Amino acid sequence: MAPQLDGYFKQVDSMSGHFIERLRKAVAIPSVSADEARRPDVVRMGEFLAQELKALGAHVEARLLGKQPGLEHLELPPVIVARYGNDKNKRTILVYGHYDVQPAGKEDGWATEPFELTIDDKGRMFGRGSTDDKGPVLGWLNAIEAHQKAGIDFPVNLLMCFEGMEENGSEGLDDFINAEAKKFFADTDAVCISDNYWLGTEKPCLTYGLRGVSYYSVEVSGPGADLHSGVFGGTAQEPMTDLVRILGGLVDTHGKIQIAGLDALVAPLTADEKDLYTNIAFTMDNLHESLGSQTTIFPDKERTLMARWRYPSLSVHGIEGAFSQPGAKTVIPAKVIGKFSIRTVPDMQPEDVDRLVFKHVNDHFKTLGSKNTMKVSLLHAGKWWVASPNHWNFSAASKATERVWGVKPDLTREGGSIPVTLTFEQATGKNVLLLPMGSSTDGAHSINEKLDKKNYIEGIKLLGAYLHYVAEEPLN
Amino acid sequence: MAPQLDGYFKQVDSMSGHFIERLRKAVAIPSVSADEARRPDVVRMGEFLAQELKALGAHVEARLLGKQPGLEHLELPPVIVARYGNDKNKRTILVYGHYDVQPAGKEDGWATEPFELTIDDKGRMFGRGSTDDKGPVLGWLNAIEAHQKAGIDFPVNLLMCFEGMEENGSEGLDDFINAEAKKFFADTDAVCISDNYWLGTEKPCLTYGLRGVSYYSVEVSGPGADLHSGVFGGTAQEPMTDLVRILGGLVDTHGKIQIAGLDALVAPLTADEKDLYTNIAFTMDNLHESLGSQTTIFPDKERTLMARWRYPSLSVHGIEGAFSQPGAKTVIPAKVIGKFSIRTVPDMQPEDVDRLVFKHVNDHFKTLGSKNTMKVSLLHAGKWWVASPNHWNFSAASKATERVWGVKPDLTREGGSIPVTLTFEQATGKNVLLLPMGSSTDGAHSINEKLDKKNYIEGIKLLGAYLHYVAEEPLN
Ligand SMILES: [Zn+2]
Ligand SMILES: [Zn+2]
Ligand SMILES: [Zn+2]
Ligand SMILES: [Zn+2]
Numbered sequence: 009m010a011p012q013l014d015g016y017f018k019q020v021d022s023m024s025g026h027f028i029e030r031l032r033k034a035v036a037i038p039s040v041s042a043d044e045a046r047r048p049d050v051v052r053m054g055e056f057l058a059q060e061l062k063a064l065g066a067h068v069e070a071r072l073l074g075k076q077p078g079l080e081h082l083e084l085p086p087v088i089v090a091r092y093g094n095d096k097n098k099r100t101i102l103v104y105g106h107y108d109v110q111p112a113g114k115e116d117g118w119a120t121e122p123f124e125l126t127i128d129d130k131g132r133m134f135g136r137g138s139t140d141d142k143g144p145v146l147g148w149l150n151a152i153e154a155h156q157k158a159g160i161d162f163p164v165n166l167l168m169c170f171e172g173m174e175e176n177g178s179e180g181l182d183d184f185i186n187a188e189a190k191k192f193f194a195d196t197d198a199v200c201i202s203d204n205y206w207l208g209t210e211k212p213c214l215t216y217g218l219r220g221v222s223y224y225s226v227e228v229s230g231p232g233a234d235l236h237s238g239v240f241g242g243t244a245q246e247p248m249t250d251l252v253r254i255l256g257g258l259v260d261t262h263g264k265i266q267i268a269g270l271d272a273l274v275a276p277l278t279a280d281e282k283d284l285y286t287n288i289a290f291t292m293d294n295l296h297e298s299l300g301s302q303t304t305i306f307p308d309k310e311r312t313l314m315a316r317w318r319y320p321s322l323s324v325h326g327i328e329g330a331f332s333q334p335g336a337k338t339v340i341p342a343k344v345i346g347k348f349s350i351r352t353v354p355d356m357q358p359e360d361v362d363r364l365v366f367k368h369v370n371d372h373f374k375t376l377g378s379k380n381t382m383k384v385s386l387l388h389a390g391k392w393w394v395a396s397p398n399h400w401n402f403s404a405a406s407k408a409t410e411r412v413w414g415v416k417p418d419l420t421r422e423g424g425s426i427p428v429t430l431t432f433e434q435a436t437g438k439n440v441l442l443l444p445m446g447s448s449t450d451g452a453h454s455i456n457e458k459l460d461k462k463n464y465i466e467g468i469k470l471l472g473a474y475l476h477y478v479a480e481e482p483l484n
Numbered sequence: 485m486a487p488q489l490d491g492y493f494k495q496v497d498s499m500s501g502h503f504i505e506r507l508r509k510a511v512a513i514p515s516v517s518a519d520e521a522r523r524p525d526v527v528r529m530g531e532f533l534a535q536e537l538k539a540l541g542a543h544v545e546a547r548l549l550g551k552q553p554g555l556e557h558l559e560l561p562p563v564i565v566a567r568y569g570n571d572k573n574k575r576t577i578l579v580y581g582h583y584d585v586q587p588a589g590k591e592d593g594w595a596t597e598p599f600e601l602t603i604d605d606k607g608r609m610f611g612r613g614s615t616d617d618k619g620p621v622l623g624w625l626n627a628i629e630a631h632q633k634a635g636i637d638f639p640v641n642l643l644m645c646f647e648g649m650e651e652n653g654s655e656g657l658d659d660f661i662n663a664e665a666k667k668f669f670a671d672t673d674a675v676c677i678s679d680n681y682w683l684g685t686e687k688p689c690l691t692y693g694l695r696g697v698s699y700y701s702v703e704v705s706g707p708g709a710d711l712h713s714g715v716f717g718g719t720a721q722e723p724m725t726d727l728v729r730i731l732g733g734l735v736d737t738h739g740k741i742q743i744a745g746l747d748a749l750v751a752p753l754t755a756d757e758k759d760l761y762t763n764i765a766f767t768m769d770n771l772h773e774s775l776g777s778q779t780t781i782f783p784d785k786e787r788t789l790m791a792r793w794r795y796p797s798l799s800v801h802g803i804e805g806a807f808s809q810p811g812a813k814t815v816i817p818a819k820v821i822g823k824f825s826i827r828t829v830p831d832m833q834p835e836d837v838d839r840l841v842f843k844h845v846n847d848h849f850k851t852l853g854s855k856n857t858m859k860v861s862l863l864h865a866g867k868w869w870v871a872s873p874n875h876w877n878f879s880a881a882s883k884a885t886e887r888v889w890g891v892k893p894d895l896t897r898e899g900g901s902i903p904v905t906l907t908f909e910q911a912t913g914k915n916v917l918l919l920p921m922g923s924s925t926d927g928a929h930s931i932n933e934k935l936d937k938k939n940y941i942e943g944i945k946l947l948g949a950y951l952h953y954v955a956e957e958p959l960n
């Protein structure tokens with residue numbers, strides 16, 4: 009039976025001004041985790057959250073993670089964990105978000121003050137953190153408060169985990185989650201993360217997959233120091249010559265990865281899966297707009313979505329140690345380090361990818377006949393993640409979306425990675441759902457970041473409705 | 485008849501302490517032309533030279549070149565021009581040098597204070613500018629003074645041109661030389677530049693050739709802004725993918741340039757010329773030592789010297805706009821600019837080189853089938869220079885070298901360019917000789933720059949002796 013949600017929705021609407029004020033207060037705290045000088049603001053933002061949660065009657069703990077590795081004079085901001093409700097007869101949902109934000113300054117080109125929530129006549133609420141991720145985090149608090157004010161029983165036990173270092177490497181978070189999996193998070197029945205975006209601007213979605221990433225460096229060195237190309241050009245083997253040849257042999261213009269054996273690691277495309285892409289609300293115009301150009305690899309939506317979600321890709325990011333400034337310098341760099349990464353997908357095992365990459369690069373280097381020294385290394389790897397969208401966690405979210413937005417959500421995957429997703433899945437052993445609040449044009453890490461008022465208010469309804477549907481879903 | 489030089493040589497030896505003091509004073513003035521804050525020191529160094537020359541009875545003018553292009557608040561340091569002697573019956577020799585120096589700081593790793601001349605027990609005189617180019621510049625002044633003190637008639641009229649911007653692009657100098665060619669420099673019979681080095685440490689040389697350089701950029705752009713490789717990897721054509729392929733197609737590990745038609749522009753090697761390389765005092769050990777590694781292209785001296793002096797070479801210097809920092813960043817750069825240059829040799833015409841380079845790069849880019857935009861451009865070009873070593877200017881220098889050092893000098897060329905050489909040749913229409921004072925281990929642009937006391941004192945004898953032999957050479 010569909011839950012009675014009208015009272016809750018009405019309450020959210022009537023409190024919308026209050027909820028926007030709460031977001032305004034949060035945006036006003038410049039909790040930039042990558043800026044050392046802003047660390048006290050990050051901590052202040054954590055305290056703000058903790059106090060709001062306490063005022064709502066939640067049990068709250070601020071957990072310290074120790075010193076920041078490499079910057080030992082800096083204390084890491086606390087993880088704010090909280091529990092709202094402790095009823096053995098209810099399901100327990102663990103939600104995650106982050107209260108830190110990307111750097112922002114008027115001088116970067118913002119049209120408004122980045123740390124002052126500014127609402128325009130189209131209902132766009134501009135401000136750093138509005139959509140990433142303060143809006144969604146406050147969404148959970150607002151849902152609790154609306155239930156209280158409307159006198160509606162909260163349908164689940166809610167566990168919350170809000171971190172303050174997401175935009176700066178989530179230092180220490182994995183260890184914390186693993187340590188708490190059988191403690192603070194022990195009752196978790198499913199996990200919900202609201203920290204991504206709709207694929208477009210009109211249609212809501214649920215996200216069930218992310219690509220992984222394996223990031224490599226190729227270091228080529230020869231001479232003892234940088235050389236002058238006039239004196240040594242033509243007489244010394246140049247590391248850059250070798251490196252650009254190796255980097256040029258990794259992938260072609262059409263995205264075809266040249267590493268033998270890599271394709272065979274990819275899960276084959278079934279006819280069923282292929283059909284999914286046709287119905288996704290996405291157009292090549294969307295892509296051209298976000299790309300700012302027409303330089304796409306594929307002319308059609310289906311292959312584009314598959315290329316982003318379910319096939320690997322290889323990008324060459326740059327070269328360390330070579331001349332990278334404007335102007336002209338006649339240097340022969342003595343040691344250069346190329347950087348490239350591969351976005352990985354099911355069923356690629358990171359170790360297999362490493363093995364094939366190392367073999368390809370080593371074999372290519374051998375064909376060059378170079379006396380220089382070459383070393384290919386893995387810098388870091390994060391695995392892909394795919395959840396089952398048939399789980400009750402997804403069914404509940406799908407029904408809630410249809411109820412709030414009047415449309416069945418698209419089931420999407422993403423090309424990037426949100427490493428904490430896999431951490432939660434592995435630590436709790438439970439289904440994880442990505443339930444976005446904002447839309448594709450919010451500009452999470454750009455200037456003029458915004459969250460549409462409609463996405464915020466309907467998003468608060470969605471989070472609450474999701475919890476009600478969760479409570480009604482049969483066991484899988 | 486060989487000139488009588490014993491009196492002059494004896495005088496130089498007896499004044500060696502005084503000449504070293506003069507160098508000490510010059511090194512103490514930190515005339516770093518690339519450092520805005522040091523500009524007053526550069527000017528002070530020019531004034532020091534002017535005063536010393538006036539005290540020796542020379543006619544001296546400090547010529548202003550105007551504001552520094554791009555830094556209009558900065559006055560360019562003056563060119564110090566001087567004339568010593570005005571006897572219609574004597575030959576007139578124009579000499580060039582520079583009184584500015586490379587930057588230097590103790591923090592770069594100098595063993596001594598860079599702007600304090602420090603002499604060790606092996607007679608090595610450490611200090612910024614000692615060998616590049618204050619020692620040689622003062623050599624001319626010392627030669628004049630020793631003649632005066634010994635009461636020996638100065639054998640030629642000496643025109644001097646000392647600039648203060650050589651280490652920072654020689655701004656305005658070409659225009660100045662061209663403007664003065666028929667004025668201050670009108671009487672010039674030959675030109676002598678002492679601003680390069682012996683090929684090794686034991687044997688003196690005269691230098692009669694330099695390679696040119698043509699410096700190119702290849703810009704590839706596509707998306708409107710930098711992209712995240714998770715979101716766009718596999719769906720957008722990446723400028724870096726195209727660029728590393730183009731850069732990888734320019735030259736191979738063994739220095740073989742892949743640009744069709746370029747080899748045909750190079751003057752063929754004659755049997756006579758080939759024989760020259762066998763007798764040059766140079767070993768592969770010299771090269772390995774200066775390279776700091778064994779990563780040479782050729783195993784033998786002859787091919788190595790030819791590759792440095794008389795064949796073109798291509799070096800890839802770096803990429804602007806890509807990720808160039810340490811660490812891992814998953815960016816797809818929107819616009820990347822590769823930089824490479826070709827060292828040019830007789831008889832390559834720069835326009836022909838441009839044409840072949842543009843064609844090669846454009847053709848290569850077409851084969852990629854890319855929708856990105858590619859633009860290949862010439863950033864700057866300087867032509868190669870080769871003088872006739874049979875000219876009386878070289879004969880005189882050769883005889884002087886044999887007299888001072890007891891050995892016939894090697895006739896060498898250089899792989900790099902000294903653009904002012906060609907400017908003087910073209911502006912005056914006269915033979916230009918490069919007559920080095922220092923040796924290959926002086927470290928002109930490195931830390932611990934030095935000039936051996938022996939090279940300085942014997943170098944002063946050499947410059948004076950050269951002028952005496954010049955006076956006796958028959959007309960060509
Ligand atoms: Zn986020
Ligand atoms: Zn973010
Ligand atoms: Zn110099
Ligand atoms: Zn220099």
